Structures are given as C-alpha cells and as structure tokens.
Amino acid sequence: xxxxxxxxxxxxxxxxxxxxxxxxxxxxxxxxxxxxxxxxxxxxxxxxxxxxxxxxxxxxxxxxxxxxxxxxxxxxxxxxxxxxxxxxxxxxxxxxxxxxxxxxxxxxxxxxxxxxxxxxxxxxxxxxxxxxxxxxxxxxxxxxxxxxxxxxxxxxxxxxxxxxxxxxxxxxxxxxxxxxxxxxxxxxxxxxxxxxxxxxxxxxxxxxxxxxxxxxxxxxxxxxxxx
Amino acid sequence: xxxxxxxxxxxxxxxxxxxxxxxxxxxxxxxxxxxxxxxxxxxxxxxxxxxxxxxxxxxxxxxxxxxxxxxxxxxxxxxxxxxxxxxxxxxxxxxxxxxxxxxxxxxxxxxxxxxxxxxxxxxxxxxxxxxxxxxxxxxxxxxxxxxxxxxxxxxxxxxxxxxxxxxxxxxxxxxxxxxxxxxxxxxxxxxxxxxxxxxxxxxxxxxxxxxxxxxxxxxxxxxxxxxxxxxxxxxxxxxxxxxxxxxxxxxxxxxxxxxxxxxxxxxxxxxxxxxxxxxxxxxxxxxxxxxxxxxxxxxxxxxxxxxxxxxxxxxxxxxxxxxxxxxxxxxxxxxxxxxxxxxxxxxxxxxxxxxxxxxxxxxxxxxxxxxxxxxxxxxxxxxxxxxxxxxxxxxxxxxxxxxxxxxxxxxxxxxxxxxxxxxxxxxxxxxxxxxxxxxxxxxxxxxxxxxxxxxxxxxxxxxxxxxxxxxxxxxxxxxxxxxxxxxxxxxxxxxxxxxxxxxxxxxxxxxxxxxxxxxxxxxxxxxxxxxxxxxxxxxxxxxxx
Numbered sequence: 001x002x003x004x005x006x007x008x009x010x011x012x013x014x015x016x017x018x019x020x021x022x023x024x025x026x027x028x029x030x031x032x033x034x035x036x037x038x039x040x041x042x043x044x045x046x047x048x049x050x051x052x053x054x055x056x057x058x059x060x061x062x063x064x065x066x067x068x069x070x071x072x073x074x075x076x077x078x079x080x081x082x083x084x085x086x087x088x089x090x091x092x093x094x095x096x097x098x099x100x101x102x103x104x105x106x107x108x109x110x111x112x113x114x115x116x117x118x119x120x121x122x123x124x125x126x127x128x129x130x131x132x133x134x135x136x137x138x139x140x141x142x143x144x145x146x147x148x149x150x151x152x153x154x155x156x157x158x159x160x161x162x163x164x165x166x167x168x169x170x171x172x173x174x175x176x177x178x179x180x181x182x183x184x185x186x187x188x189x190x191x192x193x194x195x196x197x198x199x200x201x202x203x204x205x206x207x208x209x210x211x212x213x214x215x216x217x218x219x220x221x222x223x224x225x226x227x
Numbered sequence: 228x229x230x231x232x233x234x235x236x237x238x239x240x241x242x243x244x245x246x247x248x249x250x251x252x253x254x255x256x257x258x259x260x261x262x263x264x265x266x267x268x269x270x271x272x273x274x275x276x277x278x279x280x281x282x283x284x285x286x287x288x289x290x291x292x293x294x295x296x297x298x299x300x301x302x303x304x305x306x307x308x309x310x311x312x313x314x315x316x317x318x319x320x321x322x323x324x325x326x327x328x329x330x331x332x333x334x335x336x337x338x339x340x341x342x343x344x345x346x347x348x349x350x351x352x353x354x355x356x357x358x359x360x361x362x363x364x365x366x367x368x369x370x371x372x373x374x375x376x377x378x379x380x381x382x383x384x385x386x387x388x389x390x391x392x393x394x395x396x397x398x399x400x401x402x403x404x405x406x407x408x409x410x411x412x413x414x415x416x417x418x419x420x421x422x423x424x425x426x427x428x429x430x431x432x433x434x435x436x437x438x439x440x441x442x443x444x445x446x447x448x449x450x451x452x453x454x455x456x457x458x459x460x461x462x463x464x465x466x467x468x469x470x471x472x473x474x475x476x477x478x479x480x481x482x483x484x485x486x487x488x489x490x491x492x493x494x495x496x497x498x499x500x501x502x503x504x505x506x507x508x509x510x511x512x513x514x515x516x517x518x519x520x521x522x523x524x525x526x527x528x529x530x531x532x533x534x535x536x537x538x539x540x541x542x543x544x545x546x547x548x549x550x551x552x553x554x555x556x557x558x559x560x561x562x563x564x565x566x567x568x569x570x571x572x573x574x575x576x577x578x579x580x581x582x583x584x585x586x587x588x589x590x591x592x593x594x595x596x597x598x599x600x601x602x603x604x605x606x607x608x609x610x611x612x613x614x615x616x617x618x619x620x621x622x623x624x625x626x627x628x629x630x631x632x633x634x635x636x637x638x639x640x641x642x643x644x645x646x647x648x649x650x651x652x653x654x655x656x657x658x659x660x661x662x663x664x665x666x667x668x669x670x671x672x673x674x675x676x677x678x679x680x681x682x683x684x685x686x687x688x689x690x691x692x693x694x695x696x697x698x699x700x701x702x703x704x705x706x707x708x709x710x711x712x713x714x715x716x717x718x719x720x721x722x723x724x725x726x727x728x729x730x731x732x733x734x735x736x737x738x739x740x741x742x743x744x745x746x747x748x749x750x751x752x753x754x755x756x757x758x759x760x761x762x763x764x765x766x767x768x769x770x771x772x
Contacts, residue, residue, distance in 0.1 A: 014334075014341035015418070016754070024343040024417045031409045031443055039447035042481055046455070046466060049477055133462035148472045154464055158455070 010190050022192045029196035033203045036166075040207055043162070047155050047214065054152075056145035059219035061152030064130060069121050070216040073113050077205045080109035084201045091181070091191035099181040099194075106201070107174045110167055117164055122157075131157065156215055163211060166204045173197050245648065245745040260345035261748055266331035267646070268352050273319055273327065274715070276359060279366075280314035281708065283307045288670075288704040294691040304687035305372035306388065310365075312375030317397045318359055320631055321489060324496035325442075326355070326407055328638045329435045331646060333411055335739035335746065336429050338420025338755045343413040351406040358400025365389035365396065374685065376486070379467035379478040383459045391460060398453040401446045404492075408442025411435055420738070422757035429737055429761050430519050434499025437523035441488045441495075441530060449485035452478065476542055483534035491530040494594075494626055495523055497634030498565055501587055504637055505569045506762040507735040508584035509576025513762050515568045522561035529558050539610045548607055555605035562598050566591060581733070582656035586637030589664045593629025597622055600675065615685075618678025621671045629667055636663070636714065643718065644732045648745040649725030655717045663710035669703025734771035736762055 008018055015021040051058050087102035122131075129137035132150040142149060177197055180186065186194055246263045256264060287307045290298040299307065330348065334341050342348050365371050371393040373382040382390050415436050419428070456478070459465025467478045506513050513519055535543055535551030569591055578584070600622040603609045613619060644650055673696040678684075682693050689697065731740040738755055739746075759766070 012345075014339065014343070014345060020417055024413050027416060028344060028409060028413045031412055035405050035409070035443050035447045037447075038444055039451050042448040042451035042484075043455075046477060046481070049474065050466065050472075053474075054472065132464040150464065151466060151472055154466055158458065 008190070009185065009187070010193075018190065025192045025196050026199075029199045033199060036203060036207075040159075040162070043155075043159055044210070044214075047159070050148075050151055050155070051214075051218070054145065054148040055219070057142075057148035058152045060142050060145055061149045061156065062216060062218035064125075064128070065156070065216050066121060066124065067216050069116055070212050073116050074208065074212050076109050076113045076116070077208050080106045080113070081202050081205045083109065084198050087181075088191065088194050088198050091186040091194050092188055094188045096181065096184055096186075099186065100178060103174055103178045103181055107171055107178070110171045110174070114164060114167055114171075117160065125153075159211055159215065163204065163207055166207070170197075170201050170204055173200065243743065244747060245743065246748045247648070247745050249748045258349075260341070260349050262330050262334050262342050262345065262348060263646070263746065263750075265348050265352055266327050266329075269322060269326040269330060269355070272352075272356060272359065273322055276314055276318040277323075277711075278715075279363070280311050280319055281711065283311035283314070285704060285708055287311065288701040290687065291689070291697050292701050294689050294694055294697075296687045299687075301687040302372065303370075305374075305685070306370035308685055309371050309374050313362060313371070313393060313397065315627075316375055316489070316493075317400055318355075318362065320493040320627055321404060322355060322400075322407070323493070323631065323635050324500060324638060325411070325435060325438055325492075326352075326403075328431075328500065328635075328642060329411065329438075329496060330407075332431065332642065332739055333414055333435060334418070335742070335750055336432055336737060337415060337418060337423055338738045338751060338757065339414060339418040340749050340751070340754075342410045343418060344410050347406050348410055351403040351410070354406070355400050355403040358396045358398075358403065361392045361396030361399060363396075365392040368392065376479075376482060377453070377456060378482075379456065379459070379475045380469060380473075383456055383465060383467055384470075391457060394453045394457050394460075398450055398457065401450045401453075404442045404446045405450075408439035408446070411439040412443065415439075420755050420757055423738075426517065426520070427757055427759070427761055428520075429499075430502035430513060430516070430523075431496075431499035433520040433523045434495045434502070437527035438492050438495045438499075440524075440527050441492050444531065445485040445488040445492070448481060449489075452481040452485070476538070479538055479541060480534065480543075483537045484531070487534040487537065488527070488530040490623070490626070491526050493631045495526060497590065497631045497638075498523065500634040500638035500641070501565075501569060501590055503735075503737070504583050504587035504641055505572050506764065507641070507733055508581060508587070509573050509578045510764045510767075511572050511576040511762070512760070512764060513568065514571035514574075515564075516761065518564050519568050522564040525561040526558060529554065529561070533558060536605055536610075539607055540614050552605055552607050556602065559598065559602060562594075566595055566598075580657070582651075582653060582660050583637045583641035583733075585657055585660035585664075586633045586640065589660065589667075590630055590633045590637065593625050593633060593664075593667065597625030597629055600625065613678060615683055616678035617674040617682050617684055620684050621674035621678060624671045624674070629671070633663070633667075636660075639718070640714075641733070641735075642739075643721070644728030645739060645744045645746070647722050647725070648728055648743075649721045650728045650732060651717050651721040651725055655713060659710055659713040659717075662706060662713065666703050666706030666708075666710045670700050670707050671703070673697070673699045673703075731769060732771060734767075734769045736764060736767060736769065740769075 011018060012021060015024065083102045083105040087099050087106060090098035090102060125131055126134065129135050130153055132154050136150050136153065138146045138149060140146075174197070177194060180193065246261055256268065259265060286298065287304070290296050290304060290307070296304065330342070368389050371386070371388045371390055373386050373388070373390060377390070377394060382394075415432060455466060459467060465471070465473055467473045467475050469475060502513055502519055533551055533555045535547050536555045539548050539551075600618070604613060604619060604622060640651070640656055677693055677696050677700075680693070682689055728744045730743050733740075738751075738757070741755060742751055
C-alpha cells in the first residue's frame with residue numbers, strides 16, 4: 001500500500017499519494033481539453049459548411065480583415081506559450097523568482113493579444129460597419145456574393161470572441177498562479193496546478209493557430225487576387 | 228464555519244459516525260464535497276424536476292381525453308409538451324442515474340474515498356441548479372413552445388415564448404454533465420482499489436464509463452449549438468436563418484449529434500443498474516461479462532454515428548439516409564447482447580422477486596419492446612409512415628420510461644438501504660412496481676396503435692375515432708402517476724421510521740456492500756484489496772441480512 005502522506009503541501013485527502021493526484025489532475029485537464037475540442041469543433045464544422053457554400057463571400061470578408069494584426073497576434077501568442085513553458089520549467093528546477101517573472105510575462109503577452117484584438121481589430125470593424133447586428137452595411141462593390149458577407153463576420157466574431165473569452169479566463173488563472181508562485185507554493189515535487197494550467201494555455205493558443213488561417217488567409221490573399 | 232461536528236453523547240447507544248450524521252446543518256450540505264451527500268442533493272433536485280415534468284404530462288393526458296381537447300388552448304398545449312420534454316430530458320433523464328446513483332456508487336464500487344475532484348463535483352450540482360432555475364423561470368414567465376428540440380428557424384426567429392431562458396438553462400446544465408463525466412472518467416481510470424482490474428469492475432462502472440464518454444464528447448456540441456441559437460435570437464444575426472443564407476437543417480444535424488447519443492446517456496446507466504440487479508437476485512455471475520462490458524462501449528461509439536435517423540424526412544440526402552439507416556440497425560446488436568446475457572443469467576438462477584428485481588424484470592420486457600419498435604423507425608420506408616406519429620412517442624417512452632425510469636427506480640430501491648441505512652416496506656414497494664408496470668403499459672401501448680393508425684404527435688386535437696385509445700392512454704397515465712407517488716411516500720417515510728438495514732441486506736457482492744450502511748464519510752475504514760471477479764456468487768458465503 002502507498003504511504004498516506006497527509007501533510008504534503010497541496011495534497012488532497014481522497015488520493016492515496018501525490019503521484020496519483022498528479023496523474024488525476026493531468027488526465028482531468030486532458031479530458032477537459034477534449035470537451036473544449038468538441039465545443040470549438042461544433043463551431044468549426046459549421047464554419048466549414050458555410051465556407052464551402054459561400055466561398056466568394058468568405059473571401060471578401062477575409063480580405064477585409066487586417067492580416068498584419070492577425071499575424072502579430074499569432075506571434076504574441078506563440079511567445080506566450082514559450083514563457084508559459086519556461087514558467088513550468090522554472091518550477092521544476094525550483095526557481096521562484098523566474099517562475100513569477102515568466103508567469104507575469106505570459107499574462108502581459110495574453111493581455112497584449114486582447115488589446116490588439118479589441119482596440120485595433122474589433123473597433124476598426126465597428127467603424128467600418130462590419131459587425132453583424134450592429135449596423136452592418138453591405139457594400140455595393142461586393143456584388144452578388146455580398147449578401148453572405150455578414151455570415152462570414154458572424155463566424156469571425158463568434159470564433160474570435162469565444163477564443164478571447166478563453167484568453168480572459170486564462171489570464172484569470174495565471175493571476176492566481178502568479179500569487180501562488182510568489183508565495184512559494186510550487187516546488188520541484190509539487191507543481192501540477194502550473195502544469196495543467198499550462199496545458200490549457202497551450203490549447204487556447206492552438207485554437208488560435210487554427211483560427212488565423214481559417215479567418216484571415218482565405219483565397220490567396222497576396223497571390224494576385226484581392227483588392 | 229458554523230457546522231456543528233458530531234457530539235457522540237447525543238446519539239443513541241450503538242450509533243456510529245456515518246456520512247449523514249457526521250455533520251449537521253444546512254451549510255454542511257450546501258458546502259459538502261462528499262460524493263454521497265452530493266448524490267443526495269442531486270436526488271432531491273431531480274426528483275423535484277421529475278414531478279414538475281410529470282405534472283405537464285398529466286395535464287397533456289387530461290387534455291387529450293376529448294377529441295377537441297378538454298383542458299387548454301392549442302398554444303398552451305404546445306407549451307405543455309415542450310416543457311414536459313425539456314424538463315424530463317435535460318433535467319431528469321440525463322442526470323438521473325449518473326448524478327445520483329453514479330455519484331454515490333462510483334467511488335464505493337471501486338474502493339475509493341471520493342471522486343477525483345470533489346469540489347468540481349459540488350460545482351456541477353450548483354451548475355445543474357442554476358440551469359434548472361433558468362428553465363423553471365421560463366415556465367413561470369409563460370413557457371416555451373418550440374418542442375424540446377428547439378428547431379430553427381421557428382425557435383430563432385418566430386416563437387414568441389421564453390426560448391432564451393430555456394435554451395440558456397439547457398446550455399448551462401450541459402456543463403454539469405460535462406464535469407460529472409470528466410470526474411467519473413478520471414476516477415475510474417486512476418482511483419481503483421488495489422487488485423480491482425478493469426475486468427473485475429462491476430458492470431455498472433463500465434456503463435457509467437461509457438456514459439461519461441458521451442457526456443464528454445457530445446455535450447459540448449449541444450452547448451455550442453444552443454449558444455449559436457441564443458446569439459441568433461438575441462442579436463438577430465445568425466447562421467441558421469434561411470433569410471441570410473443560413474441552413475436550418477444544419478441546426479438539426481448539430482442538435483442530433485448530441486441528442487441522439489444523449490438517448491444512450493439515458494439508457495446506458497440503466498443497463499448498468501440492470502446487470503447489478505439481475506446478478507444479485509438470481510445469485511449468479513453475469514453471463515458473458517466481457518460481452519456486456521464491451522457492448523456498453525460499442526453502444527457509446529455507435530451512438531455517435533446514427534444521428535441522421537432523426538432526419539429521414541427533413542431533406543437530408545437519400546444516401547445519407549441509407550447509411551444512417553444501416554448504422555442505426557447496428558445499435559441493435561450490442562443492445563440485444565445485453566438483453567440476451569441478462570436472460571441467460573436468469574437461466575437456472577436462484578431467483579427472488581424483491582422489489583428491485585421486479586423493476587429489473589419489467590425493464591427487460593419493456594426495453595425489448597422499445598428496442599424492437601426502434602427497428603421499424605430505423606427502416607427508411609416504414610419511418611416515412613411512422614415519423615411524427617404517436618408510434619415514435621410510444622417507442623421512445625418504452626426506452627426512456629419503461630427502460631431508464633424502471634432501472635432508475637430499481638436502482639434506488641436496491642441501494643436505498645445502503646444510502647439511508649433504512650429498509651422500506653417491501654410489500655408496498657412490490658405493489659408500486661406492479662402499479663407502475665401496469666400503468667406504463669396502459670399509457671403507452673395504445674400510443675403504438677394510435678401512431679400506426681396515423682395520429683400525429685404534438686397535436687392538441689384528434690379525430691373522434693381515436694378517442695377510445697386516447698382515453699385508455701390517459702387512464703394509464705393516472706395509474707402511472709399514482710405508481711410514482713407511492714415510492715415517494717414510503718421512501719420518505721422509511722428515512723425516519725424504516726427498520727435499520729444491515730450492511731448487506733440483499734446479500735449482494737460488490738465493495739459498496741462491505742461497508743456499514745450508511746457508509747462512513749471516508750467510505751472504507753481501510754482501502755480494500757480486491758482478489759475476486761465481480762458477481763462471484765457461486766463462491767459466495769455472504770447471506771442476506
């Protein structure tokens with residue numbers, strides 16, 4: 001029988017030992033990410049159906065997005081995944097100040113992503129009358145496919161909005177982790193909250209990696225087409 | 228914390244500390260992380276929802292006593308069947324066995340102290356309650372009339388009823404299912420007692436595991452679908468609205484991608500209960516353990532591939548229809564494996580007809596009828612005739628009520644002594660089981676005939692030649708209603724006045740019967756070590772009492 005180490009920091013009574021607890025936490029997060037995959041998956045599947053039905057409209061919509069901001073945000077997020085991984089590594093080798101530093105950097109990068117998304121992109125879309133439900137204007141130069149451009153923007157706002165919501169939750173989690181790390185809760189023996197939150201953060205990044213081409217890069221933007 | 232801890236001197240002699248008396252006070256319940264207490268919280272809330280949903284059913288059956296409708300306006304009738312469906316499906320059937328018996332039994336059956344994530348478990352109950360409040364608010368604020376399926380574009384653009392609070396309620400309660408499923412899968416994987424290998428697990432655990440997989444993979448899809456519906460209705464933008472090029476059939480695809488597997492969420496745990504009851508009351512090891520175990524997983528997997536059979540006549544391609552028809556027939560195989568194996572277990576068993584066993588035997592017959600009539604509906608040609616009639620209503624009630632509810636009640640009666648430490652009056656329990664069986668058949672068998680004769684479902688009026696069968700059905704519903712009230716009364720009575728139950732009143736196998744009734748907070752004084760197969764009644768020395 002395993003030793004019942006009731007006094008280890010962060011140990012929960014229902015488990016036999018720390019190893020079992022760590023494995024349970026990790027499996028739990030993987031399963032949660034599976035549910036997230038199905039959640040976004042429903043949206044992606046719907047997107048694919050309409051992209052196939054209304055490709056010309058989706059191209060018009062896609063070309064109205066600012067690809068430079070999307071690309072910048074992709075870089076920001078990938079960088080934040082790196083700092084997240086470094087924060088976990090710092091916990092594994094027992095460096096507290098590095099942990100805190102990397103966690104804060106991750107938060108700043110996440111916040112930068114949201115700032116770019118909301119203040120540059122979404123505000124710009126609003127000014128240009130590209131928000132369905134809030135004075136969307138179908139422009140005459142789009143021609144016949146213009147009728148379904150609002151559909152593209154529905155998806156654009158649903159998908160990036162849902163992603164942004166996950167980012168906000170992620171930043172909330174990072175805040176808690178930063179406080180915990182600052183108080184020295186994590187040791188090379190116990191860092192599983194950091195590890196499973198890292199899984200979540202990487203997942204949210206990967207969702208963006210799929211969203212970016214699906215939304216911003218339709219229809220050979222720079223290959224002689226476009227506007 | 229003001230929760231009083233136990234003062235042993237206040238207890239009568241011979242009492243010991245268990246999960247019920249370890250702490251007192253409302254706070255000790257609302258903030259508990261004990262899976263057994265959370266199971267009881269769920270039991271209370273879903274029982275309430277069951278009777279709310281049942282109330283709407285009673286009103287419907289009363290209305291249909293007369294061909295022109297005896298009770299309400301047609302608009303109100305639409306709301307009655309919608310609220311009945313929404314509440315019974317999402318707030319009773321889906322959480323019924325997993326959230327109550329599953330919550331109570333999973334840790335006990337696998338020899339664990341609690342689920343892997345006790346706080347998450349409590350959170351899932353709160354999420355359920357919040358979802359239920361939204362839905363009950365919808366009932367009070369005028370009801371909803373879309374049918375439980377929320378088909379667009381009626382739900383998104385035309386219905387003037389409380390679609391938004393209802394859809395939000397269902398959306399929210401979905402997360403309760405997801406978290407419960409997640410908790411079960413992790414617990415079953417990581418927290419089994421030493422020696423408890425996968426093939427020594429009780430079949431109830433296999434069934435709950437398969438159910439949890441559907442929770443995890445299916446529920447997020449209905450969540451996103453209802454969220455899209457919600458946005459479409461609130462912001463008047465959207466993707467299911469044909470006016471801006473949306474496809475309402477796509478909504479149906481997404482809806483049934485969850486809601487067909489959800490049918491198996493409702494029946495699989497019942498099948499798990501069945502394997503426990505049949506073995507215990509025929510004192511035999513289950514016939515073909517691994518077939519029963521794998522048939523649960525097979526049902527879970529195939530359930531994700533058959534959703535199109537709900538859409539044979541709604542304009543999906545004929546080839547899709549053919550494929551979905553064939554795949555739907557496949558579900559019959561693992562289902563039949565289970566029924567045959569239960570029957571084979573009965574063969575030459577030493578059978579006793581206690582109340583839980585009566586429910587179990589009822590289940591076998593009713594589930595078989597429900598399943599076989601499902602084959603009529605899986606066939607493209609007959610489905611065209613039967614689709615949208617009372618035949619379908621009868622079919623799925625044979626599965627959902629004749630199957631899932633019978634198993635639920637059988638399970639409640641089986642584990643009640645373990646849960647409460649009390650015995651209920653056996654005569655009343657057997658009587659209620661018979662009343663329910665008779666009431667059920669009288670309610671729903673005439674509906675097969677009505678449907679075959681062409682009476683459409685969801686209509687508030689009908690031609691007068693259907694009256695006799697409708698009156699029979701309504702009479703059956705009142706018997707069924709009484710049948711459900713009797714256990715409510717004697718089970719409540721037994722909690723205070725019932726004779727004390729020993730640790731194992733049925734002489735059953737399984738780890739949950741090795742601890743006292745009611746179990747201590749930590750379930751087991753010492754984590755057990757398992758050395759034998761499940762249902763090893765042949766070598767059992769355990770006796771009843």
